[in-house]
Structure formats: structure tokens, C-alpha cells
Amino acid sequence: MSRKQLFGVLAAVLMSCFDGRGAHAQSDTPRLEVGAQFSTLEIDDARGLGERREAGFGGRLTYNLGRHFALEAEINYFPRDYRLVTTDFTGGRVIQGLFGPKAGIRGEKFGLFGKVRPGFQSSGRAARARFPNGNGPDPGDPFGFEFFRATQLTLDVGGVFEYYPSRRYVVRFDLGDTITRYPNVEFVLLPAGTPVRETVYSHKVQFSAGFGFRF
Helix, strand or coil, X not given: CCHHHHXXXXXXXXXHCCCHHHHCCCCCCCCEEEEEEEEEEEEXXXXXXXXEEEEEEEEEEEEECCCCEEXXXXXXXXXXXXXXXXXXXCCEEEEEEEEEEEEEEECCCEEEEEEEEEEEEEEEEEEEECXXXXXXXXXXXXXXXXXXXXXXXXXEEEEEEEEEEECCEEEEEEEEEEEEEEEEEEEEECCXXXXXXXEEEEXXXXXXXXXXXXX
């Protein structure tokens, strides 16, 4: 199933969850939400090296400007210290931060929203090769690799389904396309072997499930 078909099926299922009471939206929507979530994220380095899926957890702060619009800040942490394949973009543990708006419809028991949240994705153990001519990062030790933190711009675009068991609690499910920007990715053009550098955008599915308290 393609990504477009997946989002289409999800939207159809979620819309079917709304009953007649959804038309009578809460007039006293709580302004502040504090929540926690479990999240899965697919990661690559724009070259197809070391593609993997990570599981993590995080926290979220939401400020509702009204029934239909909110601003959010979310931090996720993926704790596996991945070292099987490290590149100049990925490797080690991953931290993700997302900040942006959420807009949609809210009923008494259910809410359905779209989200567009820019942010960052930071890998704690990216690797850069040293140079044997002594002009690398450490001339005294010209062989091997230098490890460092690599941070890339990212954008989370997708949908949110919320269930309100009471006025004070929310159960939430997110499904989105996480778009990560990798600048200056080096490729070699064949047959001449000419190196070129391009900016590459990676599109990966991210799913989250969590709960929250509303004040």
C-alpha cells in the first residue's frame, strides 16, 4: 500500500468514528495540554546506507487557541545507540524536536486534525573519515574516524486523531511524513567518476501514540 493510500484509509476510518454528537463541539476546550507518547521513526542518511526503524518516547506541550487551532512543541528521544552503519549524517542515539500548528475539527469525544511542524533531527554519533595526508581533523592521528553530533532540519506533515474520555484527558494517535533535509550529499557520476554535491530530502513514515492531561 502506498503512502497516499495509507493516509486515505486512515482518514476514512477516523471520520467514521464521529457520531452526531461531534457537531456539538465543546465550548470550553481546555487551553493547555501536557502529554507523553511512544513513537516509531524510520531513518536513513539520504544514500540508502543504514536504513532502520527506531522506537522511542517523548513529551508534548499543546496550547489550544480555540476548538480548531493549536500550537505544539514536541521532543522525542530514540535511545538505541546505533553503530552498525555510521555516516556523516546518522549514527548513535537520535533526538527529534518539532514545533508548529495543528488545525482541524473537534467534537465532544473525538478530534481530527492536520499538522505541519518544522523542527530538527539530531544524531549523536555521526562519523567523518580522517585523511591520510595529515590535513584531516586530527593531523596527529590521520587515520580512522572522527565522531560528532549531526543535526538536520526536518518537517512533520500528517494527521492527528484524538479521543477525549473526559474533559481532562486525551488519547492521541499521530501518523505523518517526516521530511529530513540532508545538505551537500556527495555523489559520484559515472563513467567519468565526477563528484557532485546535492541537497537531498528523505521522506519517512512516523507513528506516535500517547495520552495527555488538559488544563
